[in-house]
Amino acid sequence: MSNRPRPNINSALLRGLTRARRSPLVLPGMTRRRTLQAGGAAAAALALSACGVGGQQRDPAASGDYWADKERTGSLRFANWPLYMDSERTQLQQFTEATGIEVDYKEDVQEAASFFGQIQPRLANGDDTGYDLMVLPNGFELAKLIELGYLVQLDHTKLPNYAEYAGETYKNTAYDPGNQYTVPYTSGITGIAYNPEYVDREITSIADLWDPAFEGKVGMMGDAQEIANFGLLLNGVNPADSTLEDWEAAAEKLREQRDAGIVRAYYDQDFIQPLTNGDLWMTMAWSGDIYQQNAEEGTNLKFIVPDEGATLWTDNLMIPYTSQAPVDAIELMDFLYDPEIATGLTEYIAYITPVPHAQEVMAEWADAEDGSERGEALREMAESSLVFPTEGDYQKLHNYVNLEADAQEEFASLFHEITQS
Amino acid sequence: MRNRKITPYALVLPAWAWLALFFVVPIGGMLSLSLTTGNVITGFQQSFAVGNYVDAVSTYWEQILRSLFYGACATLLCIAIGYPMAYWIAFKGGPYKSTYLLLILLPFFVSFVLRTISWRFLLSDNGVVLGPLKSMGLLSEGFALLNSAPAVILGLAYNFLPFMVLPIYAVLERMDPRMVEAAHDLYAGRFQAFVRVILPVSLPGVFAGVLMTFIPTSSDYVNASVLGGTHNTMIGNIIQTQYLINNNYPIASSITFVLMGLLLIGIFSYARALGTERVMEVHA
Secondary structure, eight states: OTTOOOOOHHHHHHHHHHSSSSOTTSOTTOOHHHHHHHHHHHHHHHHHHSOOEEOOOOOOOOHHHHHHTOOOOSEEEEEOOTTSSOTTOHHHHHHHHHHOOEEEEEOOOSOHHHHHHHHHHHHHHTOOOSOSEEEEESSHHHHHHHHHTOBOOOOGGGOHHHHHHSOGGGSSBTTBGGGSSEEEEEEEEEEEEEOTTTOOSOOOSGGGGGOGGGTTOEEEEOSHHHHHHHHHHHTTOOGGGOOHHHHHHHHHHHHHHHHTTOEEEEESSOOHHHHHHTSOSEEEEEHHHHHHHHHHHOOOOEEEOOTTOEEEEEEEEEOBTTOSOHHHHHHHHHHTTSHHHHHHHHHHHOSBOSOTTHHHHHHHHHHHTTTSHHHHHHHHHHTOTTTSOOHHHHHHEEOOOOOOHHHHHHHHHHHHHHHTO | OHHHHHHHHHHHHHHHHHHIIIIIHHHHHHHHHTTEEEETTTEEEEOOOTHHHHHHHHHHHHHHHHHHHHHHHHHHHHHHHHHHHHHHHHHHOGGGHHHHHHHHHGGGGSOHHHHHHHHHHHHSTTSTTHHHHHHTTSSOTTOOOTTSHHHHHHHHHHHHHHHHHHHHHHHHHHSOHHHHHHHHHTTOOHHHHIIIIIHHHHHHHHHHHHHHHHHHHHHOOHHHHHHOOTTOOOHHHHHHIIIIISOOHHHHHHHHHHHHHHHHHHHHHHHHHTTOTTTTSOOO
16 A cells, blocks of 8 residues: 555546646646746736725716706616516506607616616716616615715606605605605515414514524524614614614624524525425515415415514615616606506505505405406405505504615624624 | 747637636736725725735634535535445446436536525425424424525535536546456455555546535535525625625625635645645646
């Protein structure tokens, strides 16, 4: 064994990897090390001469000036989330019929953060993003877009439907005072969902998520803002007015919950399947997802707005400042506030519409189609507090804390430390 | 004659251009970014902030070590499963060798993420694996596999197994069968022939397999986010969060370079232990 020659691994390794006797990347007369060194030196020189990455904050043009010379172009490009409009794009067809404006609809937003990453460099450069209208939630990315001056200030004289039909909750929001830059597209509640097959008592509060009886069967959300809100509400703090001290106290609570083994995992949007099959008994959840799951799969998942309160998030319509068709975009914005249109959208999305009047319209539609399957589905939806929250629910719903970029970092790392242990 | 001298350079030019453009430039950019300070709003300024590295390591050393550990476990599992597989195909596969290889590659026709998610169904508390075992009373009702470290390691091993099988197979398949015959002629039994002849000859394949599984498994983030629970986060998840969610590019880049450094150190020591210290400086 001892005088066995060492296997010549080098050449065999290369054969195994490349099936060629010689690596094509090695030039004759040049060893690989030398070439690596040369490459490395070039990289270092090139890299370090580049000076970081620009942020390019800009001053948003005053509303009047911006809109003064803008005209209708007859078409617009709309970036939305998947499943936020039916596959026929019914409402957009109605829009085209009513106005003659063609809409190029793209389900390009899969995740707020990566979408922001995609458009930010172009906006920083003053380039077209490829979109004239887009939908983003009221999270950190929206705050950054506003702070960077990347959104068009809306001309509210062009939004008569919005003025007339938008619910009070959806006007003058905390994250965009006076709706200068955004109007809501759809909203949802982050509350608690549980599976009554496994949970034998009624769940009413956030504190139930800390109950050791459910050890290893509780799901929490991985998103820093969502999870922070529940920690804050448990401590009796309104997220919108919270301070650094409140965040630390909330983080402490969440850490206790995690380290006691109560939390099974931190979920993004994929909590439905584990909740249905019993891997999770109880989880933080979004209202519309639970409504859809019950309506489509016949499951009996429960969704509650906890006693301590919950949060109302909103996905918003907005126009990037490099838009090629802002007039068309704002027309569509307003069109979506027509109660009939809003009702049609809500029927498909099953989230909360910012147009409360849609509830009546939906009930009328249900009467008109009484007895049919669609009529029943409409009736059920019109009466559901998941889609049309009650006054009592609204009183328990809070907004997210609104943070500037510096504070966002501190906030996010505090809560990511919990979910990414 | 002159043409002959130029030809090899001309042929290698596209590869060099490719590497320069898509490897050297981005990695240079990342290196520069890892030494900056700032945020997306104000921009990132070149300040040669070495502190980023200190921050990255002191905050995330646990996740870094865990990633290397999970990667190592998955790699060992791949060897344990993949070596016999490659051996069997190479020596007993007969005319169906390529069919077997195709079967090994077959899962790759399905998206990586989907395959990983399907493990959730497999490992689910009352799923096809645990459900029957529980109803037979072999496992306690509360036993769970999903969202644990073993689940992540299993997922990693599953996803990267072909990268272990193929290089080992490639080496074994090329082996001259007369070498084994010679061993038998020298009175080596089957076991001796394996240990003294087949195994040493196949080590380069194992080495290549380890490179091709250990590196991607220890930087993977899909398995940990789909199959992991609390305290299973891998460093890939941290990099993803820091880049895409927190937009903290400097920290994300520093972690990337730390991970790269650790992997290189690990691989060089492994190469040395195997007696392949010259592996990174092959002469043409």
